[in-house]
Amino acid sequence: MRMRRAEKKLFIVLDEIAQLDAALDQLSQELSMHQHLHDDARRDALVTDDPIDREDARITRQDVDRVLRELKRLESQRSKLDTRRVELLTSLETR
Numbered sequence: 001m002r003m004r005r006a007e008k009k010l011f012i013v014l015d016e017i018a019q020l021d022a023a024l025d026q027l028s029q030e031l032s033m034h035q036h037l038h039d040d041a042r043r044d045a046l047v048t049d050d051p052i053d054r055e056d057a058r059i060t061r062q063d064v065d066r067v068l069r070e071l072k073r074l075e076s077q078r079s080k081l082d083t084r085r086v087e088l089l090t091s092l093e094t095r
Helices: 005-048 051-093
Strands: none
Touching: 005 051
16 A cells, blocks of 8 residues: 555654654753753852852853753744644545
8 A cells, every 4th residue: 555645744744753852851851950050050159159150150051041942942843743743634534
């Protein structure tokens, strides 16, 4: 049996979703690490009031913000792919 075009597209979308899920999982773990580093740096900056510790806290906050932005971007891509997946499934069901 030959695979229809919509079915091929669906498999491509499902593969992209799986890849994004893996990237999101890895990025979530990275975010957790950066949040822990930022918590430590912020605590050090509050306790010592040392300019170097304050700079470390600022840098680690930037790292957290960067990872959060990337997570949001990937989650948006994931949402669009999920919408596309539903559209393809619906088109297959109505045939």
